[in-house]
Amino acid sequence: MKSASPLNVFVASTPLQLISCSEARHFYGSSRETTLLIIARPDNRETEEQMAFLAEALGWHGIETIHLKKSSFYLRLGAVARNLARRTIKRLFIGNKSSWIHEVFYRGFDSEQLIFVDDGLATVRYYHAIHDEGIASRISSGKKRLLSAMGIRIHRTVPDVIAFFTCFPLQSSDLVEVQVHDFPVFRDTFKTSARDSDLTPLVGFLGQPFGGEDRLQQLRLQIQHVVERHPDSPIVYFMHRKETRADLERALAGFPVEIRQAGRPIEVEVALSGETYIAFYSFASTALFTLKKIFPEMQVFQIDDSALSAKLLYYGEIVGMFNSIGVETTSL
Numbered sequence: 001m002k003s004a005s006p007l008n009v010f011v012a013s014t015p016l017q018l019i020s021c022s023e024a025r026h027f028y029g030s031s032r033e034t035t036l037l038i039i040a041r042p043d044n045r046e047t048e049e050q051m052a053f054l055a056e057a058l059g060w061h062g063i064e065t066i067h068l069k070k071s072s073f074y075l076r077l078g079a080v081a082r083n084l085a086r087r088t089i090k091r092l093f094i095g096n097k098s099s100w101i102h103e104v105f106y107r108g109f110d111s112e113q114l115i116f117v118d119d120g121l122a123t124v125r126y127y128h129a130i131h132d133e134g135i136a137s138r139i140s141s142g143k144k145r146l147l148s149a150m151g152i153r154i155h156r157t158v159p160d161v162i163a164f165f166t167c168f169p170l171q172s173s174d175l176v177e178v179q180v181h182d183f184p185v186f187r188d189t190f191k192t193s194a195r196d197s198d199l200t201p202l203v204g205f206l207g208q209p210f211g212g213e214d215r216l217q218q219l220r221l222q223i224q225h226v227v228e229r230h231p232d233s234p235i236v237y238f239m240h241r242k243e244t245r246a247d248l249e250r251a252l253a254g255f256p257v258e259i260r261q262a263g264r265p266i267e268v269e270v271a272l273s274g275e276t277y278i279a280f281y282s283f284a285s286t287a288l289f290t291l292k293k294i295f296p297e298m299q300v301f302q303i304d305d306s307a308l309s310a311k312l313l314y315y316g317e318i319v320g321m322f323n324s325i326g327v328e329t330t331s332l
Contacts, residue, residue, distance in 0.1 A: 006090035006112070011038045011105050015050045015265045016286065017095030019186060020117035022058040024093050024165045026185045028115075034090070037065040038080065040101050041073055046241040046261070053264055058189055068101075077104070078150040084109050085151070093117055093165070097126045100138035104147065107139070107156045115163040120286035124321070125313050127170050130162065167293060169321055183294050190271035199275055203235045205257070206266060206282035209242040211308045216251040218283075222303050223255050225332050226281050233278055234258065238266055240285075267294055281330075283308055284318060292327050304331040 008030035010021040018039075025035060037060055042048045055061065068076050092111035096102045096119050106114055116126070129136070135158050139147075144154050163177045164170060172178045205226060211218055226235060237259045239248065248259050262269040266287050270277065271294075279299040282288050292300040302322050309315045319329060 005034045006088040007036050007084075008034055008091045008093070009036045009038065009084070009089050009105070009109075009111070010093040011040050011102055012051070012095040012117075013040045013042055013099065013101070014047060014095065014119065015054055016290075017117060017119055018051050018054050019058070019183075019265070019267075020119075020165065020167075021093055021095065022054070022060070023181050023183060023185050024115065024117050027165065027179070027181060028091060030091070032063055035063050037063055038105070039065065039067045040095075040099075041068055041070055044241065046263075050241070050264055054268075057268075058185065074146075074150065077152070081108070081150060081152045088112075091115055095119055096122075097135075098122065098138060100140075100143065103138055104152060104154070106158070107137070107154045108147070108152045110156060113163060114159055115165050117165050118167055121284065121289075121318060123164070123166055123168055124170070124318060127164065127176060128314060130175055131173065134158075135162075167290065169324060183290070186267065186294060190268055200234055201276040201278050203230045203233045204266075204270075204277050204280040205235060205237045206280060206285040206287050207238060207240040207243050207248070208282060208285045209240050210284070211311065214307055216247065218305055218307050219251055220255075221332055222281070222283060222305060223252055223257060225303060225330070227255060227257075229330070230278065236260055238262055238269070267291060270295060270298075284312060284315070288322055288327050289325065292322075292325050296326065300327045301330050302327050304329050306332075 010025065012018040012021050039051060042051055066080055089109060089111035091113045092106055093115050094102050094106050095117055097116050139154055147154060161175060161177055165179050167181055167183065169180060170178045203226060205223065235257045237248065237257050239259060239261045245259060267290055270291065277298060279301055280291055281301045281303055283303050283305050288300050288302055291298060302319060323329065
């Protein structure tokens with residue numbers, strides 16, 4: 001580790017978590033010398049590439065960064081544990097509250113303050129879980145034994161009051177202290193580019209790997225709904241990084257839809273592409289909220305799909321949060 005000063009440690013596994021960590025680093029004034037970023041097992045190559053792009057763009061270059069990849073995860077985790085055991089952690093910023101990998105950090109290492117940053121709409125679910133049942137551990141007894149052999153003792157009691165640093169309009173309580181932000185670092189970094197007036201305006205659809213066995217069937221109905229609302233506009237389907245093109249091509253066969261894998265988070269794509277979007281649609285993608293919050297002039301629609309809404313916890317509250325910032329609801 002570079003400095004004997006107390007550390008601010010940021011743990012992220014997805015692009016949104018890293019964007020959220022960037023906002024938190026700015027808000028809490030974490031200096032370059034006292035910052036440690038841990039990229040904890042991104043789920044695939046697409047995620048790794050997006051996070052590498054964001055780390056460079058959002059000012060993490062030159063900051064000590066540790067990559068915990070799947071291939072060498074346990075070996076590298078042991079080395080990180082030995083280093084952190086000798087250091088004082090001032091603030092520990094956690095991206096995925098329900099991941100056992102992230103839990104290793106907030107239960108295995110002492111810090112002066114524990115702060116949860118956004119992990120999409122899972123943030124809302126976890127906020128309620130804390131109030132309903134506390135923080136349930138995801139670390140099995142077998143993993144505890146393995147971690148202990150590596151020198152990591154899962155010992156820490158979670159604080160009575162946990163801080164949330166979030167873009168969602170959640171309320172502080174006796175268990176959660178909420179700080180809401182509106183992406184000032186993102187806005188300053190990715191200034192909206194001038195739109196190319198020679199390009200045809202598009203309609204965007206945000207993919208998401210939600211819905212189980214009904215997902216693709218309902219997706220066809222949602223796309224049909226969008227096509228009927230915009231019969232003369234090109235429609236672009238932006239794949240979620242966990243979706244596969246082959247599945248989507250089969251499901252959307254016959255619809256005039258272009259399937260794209262943007263290669264960078266959709267918020268960045270909208271800011272930098274120069275293309276104009278008439279509207280964006282999805283069932284309940286987190287990006288419906290972030291796009292509307294970052295680009296308030298844009299039309300954003302949440303598709304009310306009763307077959308999927310029954311499967312989404314706190315659906316009414318989530319739709320209410322969408323509506324509170326101007327996301328409109330349209331029903332199938």
